[in-house]
Amino acid sequence: MNCKAVVFDMDGVILDSEQLVVKSWQKTADKYGIEDIESFCMAALGLNREAAKKLFVQMYKGRCGEGQDTLDEERYESLKVEMAAEFHRAAAEGELVLKPGVTDMLKMLRDNCIPCALATSTRKEVVTMELINLGVIDYFDKLVCGDMVDRSKPAPDIFLKACEELGVESESAWAVEDSYNGVRAAYAAGMKIAMIPDLVQPDDEMRDKADFIFKNMNEFQEYILESIRA
Structure with missing residues (x-):
């Protein structure tokens, strides 16, 4: 060809990077008692930020994390910030x-x-x-x-x-x-x-x-x- x-x-x-993304999401999700975040990570592969956010809300609709936080778009954005901080910390350390x-x-x-x-x-x-x-x-x-x-x-x-x-x-x-x-x-x-x-x-x-x-x-x-x- x-x-x-x-x-x-x-x-x-x-x-x-994808294993590091999953690891960073797992660390963030565990902090707030959010279960099965790996399934979200696998389904979100290849999606941009907005599409991933919509997928997150769809997958976790009606579910709450520890402390009864509603897992909506606003909560996703705050979780994403924490996940990204963990990812970049690990990246800076050579991971x-x-x-x-x-x-x-x-x-x-x-x-x-x-x-x-x-x-x-x-x-x-x-x-x-x-x-x-x-x-x-x-x-x-x-x-x-x-x-x-x-x-x-x-x-x-x-x-x-x-x-x-x-x-x-x-x-x-x-x-x-x-x-x-x-x-x-x-x-x-x-x-x-x-x-x-x-x-x-x-x-x-x-x-x-x-x-x-x-x-x-x-x-x-x-x-x-x-x-x-x-």
Whole structure:
């Protein structure tokens, strides 16, 4: 398959961040007696802030935390602030790292003049800070973030915008994703899809929608290199 561009998701694909997010949410939820927060974390993979908030209220509707706090949108926002503070504390202590093989993959794309972009539901302010801190921001030709599009994944908007920014047709670009919502978004955008599972393993829907499922970034890099040499 001809590769005109590659568009990466960030959390769980570029950054080994999703387990740290779950850990930070669990620590925050335990503090207030909120049960089964991991189910929310799994369902929220790939969603932007607003979509995740709506999902939280939907999942916890009519339920209360310790002290009988109603788990509504306002409560979600305060919990999210605490979770984010815990996440950034852990990140500052070195717990946020790149996924294995990412730097080599990005260097290979640059060496072969294949443009790449990031399409992430995370806000641009956070994305920029994390990519700078980990030394990879300059590898990306474009950053398209959750606060730059109207509709969250699984809608295709963020991938379509990334392809538009790169100046390529979506059908000629690869999307690299780990989440169900991300794969659905890339599929709706008409892209070629490489799924590299992180916290969740592919089900029948994912195996149907993804063109390939790779064990890790190194396998995807080898595939792209072989297609270049062919």
